[in-house]
Amino acid sequence: MSKSIMKLNNIYRSFKKGRTVIPVLKDINMDLKEQEYICFVGESGCGKTTLGKIITGLLKPSSGELIYQGKDVAKLKGSSYTDYRRGVQIIHQDPYASLNPTHTIFDILSFPLYRHKVVKGRKAAREKVSELLTSVGLTPVAAVIDKYPHQLSGGQRQRVGIARALTTNPKVIVADESVSMVDVSIRISILHMMMKMREELGSTMIFITHDLALAKYFAWKGRIAVMYLGRIVEIGTTPEITQNPQHPYTKSLLSALPEPDPDVTRRKEKIQLRSEDIPRLTELPPGCPFHPRCPWFVEELCDGEIPVLADVPDSDSNAKVACTPLTTGKGLNLYASTTS
């Protein structure tokens, strides 16, 4: 088993809106390994972007600890904090908004190089930037390096975004919906680029997306964590999650997804939820947050205690699941009867 690079201990994060406190992330516990692929998937409002920002240090957790290479990030100071900031980089979603329109590509890529003292002097910076542009496939370099973002296409801009994340040789890269705004025909080439980067740099690749099919392709050798209303409800290897889901929410998501195959998508078995409405984060139902919608809801069991991530006994999946009937075996007869 590879070494841990980052640990999330009981991460909780809330936002204040007027007098109301909105809890966006709750009880996030995870161990991120060196060089692994991991995807956070879920619908809007599940907290996946907030989690990505906490990992990169763009937001601080309200409580809980973020441990990077064995040290609590909140307590890092001076050069060790710079090490963390250098080691963890993000690729944003929108390549039109994430690049400063008044700076050239060279400016955009050289700032972090100077800031983190990767290179000294303009000549060395030019060389390093050329190298970066080549590695993300923006060639010939001379045709790109002195341009402004608006002179590039969306796909090219996203490559610049990737190159910027690579300027500091990061150990962890967070890609937040990084291909959702790129045309379908070139999306895969950007994903391939990110996969190649991971191979070359040996960094941990965190991909945040709502697209399960894309997550499956990207992290086939890694893990997927499915999030719902601020919590991880199922986490396991990508083949387990996508081919043999356990949690009712994961099952519902997978069954709801149309597929680019007329026969498969029309024949697909669809799970009917009890309700289509997603509860508000400020008025979460008691117990399992999914229970008002869950077709396998067991009264008094699911609306009592909040389920915690645990193994499912007697299952062919090693995924951890937050579902009381599945993990405790209680009420499972009821559960099974509604399944069949």
Next chain:
Amino acid sequence: MSDVVLSVQDVSIVYHADRGDVKASNHISFDLHKGEAIALIGESGSGKTTVSLSFVDMLPKVAEITSGKVLFTNRDGKTSNIFEYSHEQMRDLRWKECAMVFQGSQSSFNPVLRIREQFLDTARAHGWNNKEEVIAKAIELLKFVRLDPERTLESYPHELSGGMKQRTLIALGVLLSPPVVIFDEPTTALDIITQRAIIDVLKEMQKELGFSIIFISHDLALAAELSTRVATMYAGAIVELGPVEDIFYRALHPYTLGLLRSVPRLSQANEELSSIKGNPPDLINPPSGCKFHPRCEFASEKCATKEPPLVEYEDNHQAACWHTEKVIEARKGLWD
């Protein structure tokens, strides 16, 4: 009698921009039959929205229709060219004969009117003044899209969630039972489970109400699920047109094949995907010959000089490519 509701013939549209003329739509022809759902698929800038906007006269001012006609057959069986309609005739056509449901339902409602008023308004504009009848119909349709009619009618747009708004808009779109409904990316920006609910509603509605659908999407999965026929669009033109199974399982155009190869399928375990090389073309100075040739793996010299016409290869399956035999060879293995 023919069952063609909308016959699009040789439609070309340009946008007059500062840099030059953007050839957004080039000689587009297709027939929409009664009860069918045709999906226009393609990337941003392929012209799928542009051509659809011309059917309801909602193109921006900088656009000019340079050729073609759109023959519309109304419910009385009378056929006329939409492009020749007066302003009044066009007003009458919209909603009543041909409704367009836009993406981003947020901006489709008047934010200061209750939903009830918006239903009444739409009906009134078309001379339907019996409020009770309109509301009765609205309630029926809102039930159909699985909303609580009373609550929805009394709400302001901001009080509804994205999915509820989209459903309300679909109900409003079919209020006057138009024979043709155009859906522009109806489920983009919606969550997976909400998207599923909308898909199911659309399928059911179409079955029950029997209207014809033109459905614009960049999402192949949605086209696979909802359409009976698919038109692949590239650089403002239809490059392949055929029954949905033919397009997915027996693609004849390299661009369609390229798209199919670039979308992951959940049901497949480990799969090989590839992107189409290069970028979508500049429509001010489009490439010579076949507009796809700079990105095409099968391109020959002929492709760079001569534009291939859209020809019928099998029953109702047309493609515009000089090298379909190479595509047939290359598509083997895609569905194993």
